[in-house]
Structures are given as structure tokens and as C-alpha cells.
């Protein structure tokens with residue numbers, strides 16, 4: 001049976017694997033298709049495409065956008081994105097600047113607490129344009145300011161800890177629009193993790209295409225429930241491990257194996273949408 005992982009991160013955001021390492025793990029585990037969904041960036045897609053081609057796997061370019069709707073944080077996966085799309089690239093540049101400001105703010109708070117971490121050391125270690133909290137944690141460990149990543153999060157970086165800075169978020173409706181105009185399908189990531197059930201109807205109204213029913217942190221019962229919700233709202237079904245390499249413990253790739261039939265459905269939807277968008281106007285009426 002063919003299967004896929006449609007939620008993966010590399011060191012182009014807060015994962016630790018290179019695209020080549022990630023593709024290598026995917027091939028070894030027998031995957032037929034992988035999607036790259038780094039946070040707020042499509043930079044890794046070209047290398048990942050080449051690595052997947054080399055390993056004879058299908059590649060789906062994507063990204064994960066942090067958004068919000070009515071005060072609820074929603075992660076949106078854009079799948080089948082055109083990584084060259086102008087608007088996508090310019091919006092991404094804005095989010096990346098916001099992320100970098102957040103790192104500076106976290107460093108400033110740490111300094112106030114007497115922890116001498118410089119934002120520049122986080123940027124140097126991250127070596128990517130989408131730095132996040134795991135990079136701050138690693139920089140703290142590297143500088144000998146905490147013993148390990150857990151301590152970094154527990155003492156400083158977890159939500160409501162003294163150096164925590166909320167993530168700036170775009171509106172989910174805007175996120176769906178950005179994904180669509182870049183040719184992608186918009187999928188709500190790990191609804192069971194973010195507890196975003198209440199906003200599903202609004203996002204469906206705004207054009208949401210799919211629901212990530214299968215995720216490492218979804219129990220079987222949860223996956224079952226989201227399959228029902230997907231069915232109820234006529235949403236496509238996706239699934240992925242959300243593997244970050246070693247930055248959040250053990251690599252998770254292989255923990256979720258999405259049956260390939262779902263990828264076929266995603267591709268069919270995308271193909272029919274591309275066809276509808278390129279149809280000349282006169283053929284739509286009468």
C-alpha cells in the first residue's frame with residue numbers, strides 16, 4: 001500500500017534535518033509522497049523537490065502559516081503551493097520580519113532577567129529566515145545558560161513564562177486567500193492540538209479545503225472524530241507526522257502514514273480548480 005506524510009519541517013524553519021536528510025528518512029521508511037511544510041517559508045522546497053526526485057518519491061511543495069480567527073490560533077497548511085508566486089513570497093517576507101522581531105523581544109526579556117543571550121546568536125544558530133522558540137532554546141543551551149531544551153522552555157519560553165512573547169498571527173481568512181492565490185489547497189493543521197473545532201464552520205465558509213485528521217498528537221478517537229467532521233463539511237483529509245527532526249525530541253517521520261488515496265483526492269481537487277480558473281469567461285454561462 002502506498003502512503004504519504006504531508007506535514008514535515010526542515011532546518012529552513014525549526015526542524016533539524018536538511019531537505020536531503022528528510023527525503024532520505026522518507027525513502028527508507030517507504031513513503032511514496034512527502035510534503036514540505038516549513039513555518040512561513042518555501043525556501044526549502046527546491047532542494048526537497050530535487051532530493052525526492054532522486055529518491056523516486058513524489059514531492060508536494062507547501063508551508064505552514066500561523067494564523068488566527070476570533071482569538072483562536074489556527075495553523076494552516078498550504079499544499080501544492082507555487083513557491084515562485086509573487087504575492088506568497090512578499091507576504092512570507094513580512095511574516096519572517098515579524099518572527100525576527102519576536103526573537104529580539106525574547107532576547108530583550110531574557111536580558112532583563114539577567115540571562116545574557118543575544119538575538120544575533122539565535123539568528124546565527126538558526127541560519128534560516130523563520131527563527132522560532134526552538135532556536136532560542138538551542139542558543140540558550142549552546143551558551144551554557146540552561147542545561148537542556150526542556151529547562152529552556154520550562155523556565156523561560158513556554159506560554160506565560162517570563163521570556164515568552166506571543167506569536168504575531170495573520171487572520172486565517174487572509175491565510176486561506178494567500179494559499180489559494182498561490183495555487184495551493186488550504187488545510188487546517190492538527191485541529192485536536194490547537195482545539196480549533198469551533199472555528200471550522202467559519203473557515204469552511206472562507207474556502208478551507210481540508211482537515212489534518214491524522215497527526216502524531218491525535219489519538220485514534222480524535223482522528224476518527226475529525227474524519228467525521230471532514231465528511232460533514234465535505235473537506236479533504238490529510239495527515240502528517242509534523243516531524244521537526246531532533247528539535248522536539250525524537251524524529252517523528254514514520255509515525256503517520258496517510259493512505260495515498262487521500263493524495264489522489266487532493267490532486268484531483270487541485271487539478272479541477274486550476275482548470276476552472278483557466279476557463280474563458282464565456283464558457284461559464286449559458
Ligand SMILES: [Zn+2]
Nearest residue numbers: 064075189190
Ligand atoms: Zn503547527
Ligand SMILES: [Zn+2]
Nearest residue numbers: 007009064242
Ligand atoms: Zn508543523
